[in-house]
Amino acid sequence: MMIETYSPKETFLLGEKIGKKAAAGSVFSLIGDLGVGKTVLTQGIAKGLGIMEPICSPTFTIVQVYEEGRMPFYHFDVYRIGDIEEMEEIGYEDYFYGDGFTMIEWANLIEEILPEHYTKVTIEKDPDRGFDYRRIVIEEVNAA
Ligand code: ADP
Numbered sequence: 661m662m663i664e665t666y667s668p669k670e671t672f673l674l675g676e677k678i679g680k681k682a683a684a685g686s687v688f689s690l691i692g693d694l695g696v697g698k699t700v701l702t703q704g705i706a707k708g709l710g711i712m713e714p715i716c717s718p719t720f721t722i723v724q725v726y727e728e729g730r731m732p733f734y735h736f737d738v739y740r741i742g743d744i745e746e747m748e749e750i751g752y753e754d755y756f757y758g759d760g761f762t763m764i765e766w767a768n769l770i771e772e773i774l775p776e777h778y779t780k781v782t783i784e785k786d787p788d789r790g791f792d793y794r795r796i797v798i799e800e801v802n803a804a
C-alpha cells in the first residue's frame with residue numbers, strides 16, 4: 661500500500677490510524693532518512709494507541725517503553741547500535757514477541773533478528789513533488 665502525504669499533520673493522522681487499528685504483538689519497521697518524518701509518524705501511532713505523554717527519539721537508550729496506552733508501546737531506535745549483541749543484552753525478544761506494539765526505527769540495521777513476519781514502513785521525500793511531500797509505503801514482510 662502506498663500513501664502520499666503533503667504535510668506533517670497528514671503523516672501524523674496516518675500514524676494515528678495505524679495506532680488505532682494495531683493488534684497486540686505487531687512489529688513495525690520504520691525506514692527513512694533523517695528528517696523524513698519517522699518521529700512524526702511514531703507520534704501519531706502513539707496517539708492512536710492512547711498514549712498521551714510525548715514521544716521522543718530513544719536514540720541513546722535503544723528502546724523506550726510506554727505503558728499508558730491500550731497496549732504497551734516499545735519504541736526502538738537502533739541507529740547507533742554497534743552489533744546484535746546489544747539487542748540481546750536488552751532482551752529484545754521479550755519486546756518483539758510480547759503483547760505490545762513494537763516500532764523499530766532503522767530496522768534495516770538489525771535485519772537478521774527481525775521476526776518472521778513484520779510490517780515494513782518506508783518513508784521517502786521527492787523534491788519534485790514539493791518540500792512537504794512524503795511517499796509512505798506500507799508492506800507486509802514474511803520471511804520464507
Ligand atoms: P525523522 O524522525 O525521520 O528524523 P522527524 O519526524 O523528526 O524526522 O522530522 C520530520 C520533519 O519534516 C519535521 O520537521 C516535519 O515538520 C517535516 N515535514 C514536512 N512535511 C512532512 C510530511 N509530509 N510528513 C512528515 N513530516 C513532514
Ligand code: MG
Nearest residue numbers: 698699700717
Ligand atoms: Mg526521529
